[in-house]
Amino acid sequence: MLHSSKAARKPNKKNLNEWMWGWFFIAPTMIGLLILNIIPIFQTLYLSLFQSGDFGRGDIFVGFDNYIRMFNDPQVWHAVRNTLVYTLLVIPISIAISLVIAVLLNEKIRGRTIYRTIFFLPMVAAPAAVTMVWRWMYNNQFGFFNYLLRSVGLESVDWINSPNVALISIAIIGIWSIIGYNVVLMLAGLQEIPKDYYEASMIDGASSIYQLFKITIPLLSPTLFFITVTTIIQSMQVFDFIYMMVDVTSPAYNSTVSLVYLFYNNSFRYSNRGYGSAIVMLLLVIIMIITVFQMKAQKKWVNYK
Amino acid sequence: MDKKSKSINKILLHSFLILGSVIMIFPFVWMLLTSFKSVTESTSMNPFVFFPSEWRFENYVEVIRQNNFFVLYYNTLAMMFFRVLFAIMFSAMAAFAFARLKFPGRDFCFGLVLFQMMVPPQIFIIPQYLMIDAMNMRNTIFALVFPGLVSAFGTFLLRQFFMGLPKELEEAAIIDGANYGQIFLRVMLPLVKSGMIALGIFTALFSFKDLMWPIIVNPNENAAVLSSALARMQGAYSVHYPQLMAGAVLAIWPMLLVYLLFQRNFIEGISTSGGKL
Structure with missing residues (x-):
């Protein structure tokens, strides 16, 4: 063990034994990963150079035609914009609301666990079921929200089919669903902040707002960074809420379709796997670009101990 | 902080959290209530029906x-x-x-x-x-x-x-x-x-x-x-x-x-x- 780097080059019986066990243990995962994930990445890349033949006819090699078509397809640009807008709506709002709730729940108050249980509830419900009931509450004629609006004398809103509103309606479902998850992670992070920081600043006469911005947020920044990264990646892949809420025929389709929904429609509804593959490659590139930016930004504002 | 403003704070805090909880739970409650309604009740706007007039299991x-x-x-x-x-x-x-x-x-x-x-x-x-x-x-x-x-x-x-x-x-x-x-x-x-x-x-x-x-x-x-x-x-x-x-x-x-x-x-x-x- 002590001379492992040297020993790794010159196998003796003991090392060989360790190697064999190592390879044996990772074999199922690595074989699975290769077949299910690594090869498919290249296959998707390869498929994106073909146009799928209709009904069993073979695929035709078209080179970069799918990509050229994609850059000239207004629907793809709608999807890019919708996906980014959705992400930009969900991230700041969900994180701000979750932070307030988490800070309040971090106080010694009665019923903490009950509140936490309730806020986490949407996380355990299937998005298909959840979107159904939101769609019903959003219903133009009979929905609960429009009843509320009308009963206070306001105009009703076409939550589902208005091109200007539908994406916001979907983002509301996304925010509502993710708050509990964020709160749980933030509470775990808040627990690690030493109490004396707050006590010391109280003696100095700091207000709670000052404490929030000068103590809580900087010390919680690793958790906030983790939540931001995972939420961005998840939001960039939004599908379920939109699939359940907006049909292809809806007037709001162009203003709500996300990249993944467009990928699904092209690959499986219209059976054009080549074009679908090109769309998912675009998603990959966008997510990679965002990840690089995040890693750069991380150095600026995340405060690791 | 004196006792009075502390208890006012507590009340504010709980009202905020309760309001939040209601928003989180409401879609589930609405799902359950609607599932017991008749179609007529679910689409009645005037009056708007919150609770089904009877607990119908026929939808289930x-x-x-x-x-x-x-x-x-x-x-x-x-x-x-x-x-x-x-x-x-x-x-x-x-x-x-x-x-x-x-x-x-x-x-x-x-x-x-x-x-x-x-x-x-x-x-x-x-x-x-x-x-x-x-x-x-x-x-x-x-x-x-x-x-x-x-x-x-x-x-x-x-x-x-x-x-x-x-x-x-x-x-x-x-x-x-x-x-x-x-x-x-x-x-x-x-x-x-x-x-x-x-x-x-x-x-x-x-x-x-x-x-x-x-x-x-x-x-x-x-x-x-x-x-x-x-x-x-x-x-x-x-x-x-x-x-x-x-x-x-x-x-x-x-x-x-x-x-x-x-x-x-x-x-x-x-x-x-x-x-x-």
Whole structure:
């Protein structure tokens, strides 16, 4: 063990034994990963150079035609914009609301666990079921929200089919669903902040707002960074809420379709796997670009101990 | 702060949290209330009906008559069970090797695990679908489990747990003459139980919520899972909301119940796995 780097080059019986066990243990995962994930990445890349033949006819090699078509397809640009807008709506709002709730729940108050249980509830419900009931509450004629609006004398809103509103309606479902998850992670992070920081600043006469911005947020920044990264990646892949809420025929389709929904429609509804593959490659590139930016930004504002 | 302003603060705090709780719960309550209404009650605007005039179970009866919920529960449960089983089994093995053993190719292979986690999973879907299709396995439980046979996320997560264990453990076991298989099973595995529970909950929850893959590989009614069946129901009777809501209630109650019973495990599982990443 002590001379492992040297020993790794010159196998003796003991090392060989360790190697064999190592390879044996990772074999199922690595074989699975290769077949299910690594090869498919290249296959998707390869498929994106073909146009799928209709009904069993073979695929035709078209080179970069799918990509050229994609850059000239207004629907793809709608999807890019919708996906980014959705992400930009969900991230700041969900994180701000979750932070307030988490800070309040971090106080010694009665019923903490009950509140936490309730806020986490949407996380355990299937998005298909959840979107159904939101769609019903959003219903133009009979929905609960429009009843509320009308009963206070306001105009009703076409939550589902208005091109200007539908994406916001979907983002509301996304925010509502993710708050509990964020709160749980933030509470775990808040627990690690030493109490004396707050006590010391109280003696100095700091207000709670000052404490929030000068103590809580900087010390919680690793958790906030983790939540931001995972939420961005998840939001960039939004599908379920939109699939359940907006049909292809809806007037709001162009203003709500996300990249993944467009990928699904092209690959499986219209059976054009080549074009679908090109769309998912675009998603990959966008997510990679965002990840690089995040890693750069991380150095600026995340405060690791 | 004096006592009076402290208690005013408390009241403000609770009113805020209660308002938040109501917003979080309301969609579930509305789902349940609507599921007992008649169509007339659900679409009555003047007066607007909050509570059904009687507790009608006919929406449930009808939605169960039209959809074989027994099959849906069975398919969903089977998918979750096998995905959890494979994720825990294979991830624990690989995670142990990555964290505790030295062998050529280890870092490269772990790099592939990390790489998989960074790629959006939709990129795998067309090839995975083509494989299922080529094997003639559409509309089977195997098709539902297929993408979850191995878990890069699980491997990464459990590796973090294995890394936290002291080095002396296997050294002592090796002196006692144990091989690495025995060390893994008898010494290490019991110590990462909390990690395996967290991974199990995570995997179960995510397979339960998965929608796109079941729609793609198992379009047949008898091979559907709860979420894909709901999507079809919405297309089939999109105006009969009380029946749709009855279907939604039937689809979500098992997970809600499990959550309420084991909420401590759920919340710890989520926060430890989030914290370990």
